[in-house]
Amino acid sequence: MISEHFVIQEFVPKEIYNDFKNNSTWFINPNIVVVCEWLRVTVNKPITINNWHTGGNYNLSGYRTPTESTGAKLSQHKRGDAADIKVSGMSPKEVLRFVQANWKELRNLGLSTVENPDFTPTWLHIDCRWTDLDTLLIVNPK
Numbered sequence: 001m002i003s004e005h006f007v008i009q010e011f012v013p014k015e016i017y018n019d020f021k022n023n024s025t026w027f028i029n030p031n032i033v034v035v036c037e038w039l040r041v042t043v044n045k046p047i048t049i050n051n052w053h054t055g056g057n058y059n060l061s062g063y064r065t066p067t068e069s070t071g072a073k074l075s076q077h078k079r080g081d082a083a084d085i086k087v088s089g090m091s092p093k094e095v096l097r098f099v100q101a102n103w104k105e106l107r108n109l110g111l112s113t114v115e116n117p118d119f120t121p122t123w124l125h126i127d128c129r130w131t132d133l134d135t136l137l138i139v140n141p142k
Contacts, residue, residue: 002028003037009053011062011083017053027063028080031110031128036083038109043098048086061085061123072142076113082127084120092117092124096138099126103136113137 002008002025009017011033012024020026040047052059060070061084064077076082087095096117099106112133115125119141131137 003033005037005040005047006033006049007053010049010051011080013050013059013063013065013068014052016063016065024063029110029128032062032081032083032126035106035109035111035126035128036085038106039085039087039095039098042102043087043090043095045090046088048088049083076127076129079129081129082125084123084125086123092120092122095124099124100136107134107136111136113139116140 002011008022008024011028016027017024036047036049048056048058049061050058060068060077062077062082063080064071064075066078068078071077085095090098096114099111099114110128111126112129112131113127114136116138117124
């Protein structure tokens with residue numbers, strides 16, 4: 001367990017975990033784990049990131065290797081700064097509204113950016129990139 005509700009496999013693809021096991025944490029910004037844990041506890045609902053380790057289909061919702069073709073060339077996933085979260089019983093737009101309502105706390109934990117949920121109808125992309133902004137950055141995927 002890397003937090004109360006998450007294991008490292010939820011943040012890395014199977015190939016990384018198979019090669020690095022618990023050292024897979026080397027690829028993850030600890031802030032993204034803290035943000036996901038805070039969201040999980042505060043919304044009091046299960047959050048899915050990767051679920052390949054339990055037989056699910058999600059393998060690239062956390063860290064992605066630099067050679068991975070999924071996503072943008074300079075994706076925050078390839079820096080270990082991002083997660084695509086699916087919150088049980090909440091739409092991505094509802095999760096965004098929750099993030100906006102709790103922005104000050106989440107900013108202090110390291111969250112800086114989300115993708116516009118109009119482009120991601122089944123998940124909300126969150127990341128901890130450096131923006132130097134006092135407001136939540138909402139980006140459109142390329």
